[in-house]
Amino acid sequence: MNVPVKITEDSLVARAARVAEIAARHADAVDFEGRFPQEAVNAMKAERLLGIQIPRHLGGEAASTTDIAELCSMLGQACAASAMVFAMHQIKLSSLVEHGADSEWHSAFMRRIVAEQLLIASATTEGGIGGNLRNSICAIEIDGDICRLQKDATVISYGSHADAILITSRSHPQAASSDQVLTAFLKDQYTLEKTHVWNTLGMRGTCSDGFLFRGEAPAKQILPKPFAEIAAQSMLASSHLLWSGVWYGIAVDAVSRAQAFVRAAARKSPDATPPGALRLAEVSNLLQMVKSNVVAGLKAYEEAKADGDKLSSMGFAVAMNNVKIASSETILEIVNHAMLICGIMGYKNGTPFSLGRHLRDAHSAQLMISNDRILGNTSSMLLVHKQDTSLLG
Ligand SMILES: Cc1cc2nc3c(=O)[nH]c(=O)nc-3n(C[C@H](O)[C@H](O)[C@H](O)COP(=O)(O)OP(=O)(O)OC[C@H]3O[C@@H](n4cnc5c(N)ncnc54)[C@H](O)[C@@H]3O)c2cc1C
Secondary structure, eight states: OOOOOOOOTTSHHHHHHHHHHHHHHHHHHHHHHTOOOHHHHHHHHHTTOTTTTSOGGGTSOOOOHHHHHHHHHHHHHHOHHHHHHHHHHHHHHHHHHHHSTTOHHHHHHHHHHHHHTOOEEEEOOBTTTBTOTTOOSOBOEEETTEEEEEEEESOOTTGGGOSEEEEEEESSTTSOTTOEEEEEEEGGGEEEEEEEOOOOSSOGGGOOOEEEEEEEEEGGGBOSSOHHHHIIIIIHHHHHHHHHHHHHHHHHHHHHHHHHHHHHHHHHOTTSOOTTHHHHHHHHHHHHHHHHHHHHHHHHHHHHHTOHHHHTSHHHHHHHHHHHHHHHHHHHHHHHHHHHHHTHHHHSTTSTTOOHHHHHHHTTTTTTTTHHHHHHHHHHHHTTSOOOOOSOO
C-alpha cells in the first residue's frame, strides 16, 4: 500500500524544495562560470541537510538512502552540479554511518558533521590508476599514533571547498594494491596543491579539480574496516543509487521542459495535435523505466542492508552495477529525445526550453566510474553467478 508522504514545513522534502529553488536560480551561472554552487550549499547548511543520514543518537535524522535519493532527484531537477555535490557528500557519510559507528573518533566526527554542517569530499581516483577504485598506488604510513599520506588525487570534487576528505590508499607501504584503507582527514590536517583545473563539458559546478594531497593526522582517523568491505557493503551501492537519483532529476527536468513545449504548441493550435506529442509519450515511457530501475535498486539495497550475506553477494553487486549502467545510458537518450521535441528552442541557451546544460551534465554519467569498467566487473561475475530470473526481488 502506498502511504502518502506528509509534507510539513520541516520535512526533508520541504527543506530540499527550498534549497532546490535557490539552486535553480543560480544553475546557469554556476554552469557558465564553472564555479562552486555556494548559494545552494549555503542553503543545504541552513536547512541542516548535510547531517540527515547520521543516526539520531549522534544528532542526525537517520534518513534512509531512499529518502536521500529523492532529495538528490529534487536537487537534480534544479541544478545537477549542486545535486551531485549533495550526493557525493552523502555517499561519504554512508561509509561513516555503516562502518564508523563502533569507532569513538568517527562517532565524534559524525556529531561534528551534524552540529557544524561540515561538507565531506572524496578522493579515490588516483594518477596512474584512474577510476579503478579498488586499487591504490599511494600508501598510508603509520608512525606511532600518527598517519601520513601523499596522493596524486586527479579528481576531487569541491576539494577546495570541503571541510574534510575521505581518501583511499594502500594500508601500508608493503601492502598489495587492493589492500586498502579509507581515512578521514580534516581541513587543517592536509594541504592541496592544485594539479588539474576542472574545465569540462558538464557538471562544471562540481569543481572537481586535481590535487596533490598531503595529509598528517592521528592514526585513529583510519576507518577500522578494510576498504574492500566498505566499498562492497555501502559505497558502491550508495554511489550508484544516489548518482542515479541525480541523473533521474536531470531527465525529469528535461522531460518537463519538453512537456511545457508541447503544451504551449497545443494551446497555440487547439485543433491540431502538436507534432511533438507522440515523442513526449515515448520519452515519458523511457523516464518511467529509469524511475522503476532506481526504485527497484533502492528497495534491493534497503532490504540487503538488513542481511549481510545478501549485501556481499554477487547477485546484489550485479544488480547495483546494472542500475548505474541503465540510468547513465538512458538519461542521455531521454535528454536527446526532449531536445528533438523542443527543437531549436531546446538547442538555444537562455530559453525556458534550453537543454544544453542538461545534455552536457548527463554526459558525465557514463564516465563516473567508466561504464566499460563496470561492465567488465559484471561480466566476470556473470561467469560464475547464476542469473536472476525471478520478478520477486
Ligand atoms: C562529475 C564528476 C565528479 C567526480 N568526482 C570525483 C571525486 O570527488 N573523487 C574522485 O576520486 N573521483 C571523482 N570523479 C572521477 C570518477 O568517478 C572516475 O573514476 C574517473 O573520472 C575515471 O577517470 P578515467 O575515465 O580517466 O579513468 P578510467 O576509469 O581508467 O577509464 C579510462 C578509459 O579506459 C577504459 N577502461 C578502463 N578500465 C577498463 C576496464 N577494466 N574495462 C574496459 N575499459 C576500461 C574506460 O572505458 C575509459 O575509456 C568524478 C568524475 C566526474 C565525471
